[in-house]
Amino acid sequence: xxxxxxxxxxxxxxxxxxxxxxxxxxxxxxxxxxxxxxxxxxxxxxxxxxxxxxxxxxxxxxxxxxxxxxxxxxxxxxxxxxxxxxxxxxxxxxxxxxxxxxxxxxxxxxxxxxx
Amino acid sequence: xxxxxxxxxxxxxxxxxxxxxxxxxxxxxxxxxxxxxxxxxxxxxxxxxxxxxxxxxxxxxxxxxxxxxxxxxxxxxxxxxxxxxxxxxxxxxxxxxxxxxxxxxxxxxxxxxxx
Numbered sequence: 001x002x003x004x005x006x007x008x009x010x011x012x013x014x015x016x017x018x019x020x021x022x023x024x025x026x027x028x029x030x031x032x033x034x035x036x037x038x039x040x041x042x043x044x045x046x047x048x049x050x051x052x053x054x055x056x057x058x059x060x061x062x063x064x065x066x067x068x069x070x071x072x073x074x075x076x077x078x079x080x081x082x083x084x085x086x087x088x089x090x091x092x093x094x095x096x097x098x099x100x101x102x103x104x105x106x107x108x109x110x111x112x113x114x115x
Numbered sequence: 116x117x118x119x120x121x122x123x124x125x126x127x128x129x130x131x132x133x134x135x136x137x138x139x140x141x142x143x144x145x146x147x148x149x150x151x152x153x154x155x156x157x158x159x160x161x162x163x164x165x166x167x168x169x170x171x172x173x174x175x176x177x178x179x180x181x182x183x184x185x186x187x188x189x190x191x192x193x194x195x196x197x198x199x200x201x202x203x204x205x206x207x208x209x210x211x212x213x214x215x216x217x218x219x220x221x222x223x224x225x226x227x228x229x230x
Contacts, residue, residue, distance in 0.1 A: 033218055043206060043220040055215050091160065093218070103150055104218050106160035 006092050006107035013114055018080040021110045024073055025094030033104060034067055034077050035091040043091075049075065082114045117142040117214050119207050121221035128197045129229055135182070136192040136224045138207030147211035149190040150218070151181070154204040163205075166190055197228045 005024040013019050025032050033048040047057040052069045060067070064083070069075040079086055089111050093104040118141040128134035140149065151163040166174045166181045174181040182191040194201055207221040 031216065035220075042222040045217055045219055048215075048217055050216070056217055089158065093160070095218070103162040103165060105162070106152075109158055 004092055004094055004105050004107035006090075006110050008110060009108060011110060011112045013082055013112070015083055015114055016081040017114075018078065019082045019086075019112060019114075021077040021079075021090050021092075021112070023075045023077070023092030023107060025075070025092070026105055027073065029094035029096055029105075030072075031095045031104070032069060032075050033091075033093040033095075034075070035093065036061075037089045037091060037109075038087075046077070079112075082112075084114045087112055087114050117144075117147075117209055117211055117219055119209050119219060119221035121207055121224050123224045124222075125225045125227070127227050127229060128194075130197055130199060132197055133193060133195045134197055134226065136194070136205050136207075136226065138190045138192065138221060140188050140190065140207070140209050142188075142209065142211045142213070144211035144213040147209055149181070149183070150208040150210070151179070151190075151192045152206045152208060152220075153201075154206065154223070155200075156203070160206075164192070194226075199228050199230065202226060202228045 007022045034046040036044045046059045047067045049069045067077045089109045091109045093106045095104040096102040120139045147168045149166045153161045164174050164176045164179045166183045173183050178195045180193045204223045204225050206223045210216050210218050
């Protein structure tokens with residue numbers, strides 16, 4: 001398996017524009033996590049899914065953020081409208097159905113810059 | 116709610132020496148898992164080691180070992196024979212059933228290995 005695949009790797013957009021980040025988890029993994037990493041706040045868990053169902057979205061900062069997982073092999077994180085403070089690295093990670101003793105595998109991340 | 120605390124923002128160690136990175140956690144769930152990840156300057160998240168709350172022995176993976184003290188709720192990472200390539204950010208993380216198996220991270224410790 002190629003691992004967790006995120007796209008794009010880098011995104012530069014203007015304030016107010018819609019941004020969509022994409023993630024393909026490892027095949028067979030039932031958990032999918034979205035994180036945001038900044039120097040100030042570290043690694044924040046935004047939302048996670050189990051079997052394509054959102055379990056906890058309490059980490060999503062505002063209504064401008066939304067995430068979907070229409071099937072087991074694809075998830076999106078959308079920001080609309082984007083703001084400069086959304087600039088960060090966004091990671092997607094996935095893990096197997098046995099969550100307690102299996103690690104989460106991370107994608108390479110998407111570096112988002114909002115100008 | 117679970118909480119992971121890493122009190123050392125930055126650490127220095129000389130090459131070939133051992134170093135301990137601290138992690139304390141707080142959870143009311145008797146069943147949980149603890150993870151350590153490494154993030155080099157290139158940005159990827161690399162899984163290092165796992166410890167389950169019911170594991171009788173401390174986990175070891177090559178030069179990495181986990182000093183698990185359940186009563187004190189600490190799970191310190193020990194890196195033996197440090198190498199220059201160990202310079203990176205290190206994150207402690209936890210999953211517990213009473214938090215829906217969310218994978219939550221501490222703020223991280225920056226380790227610099229000097230010649």
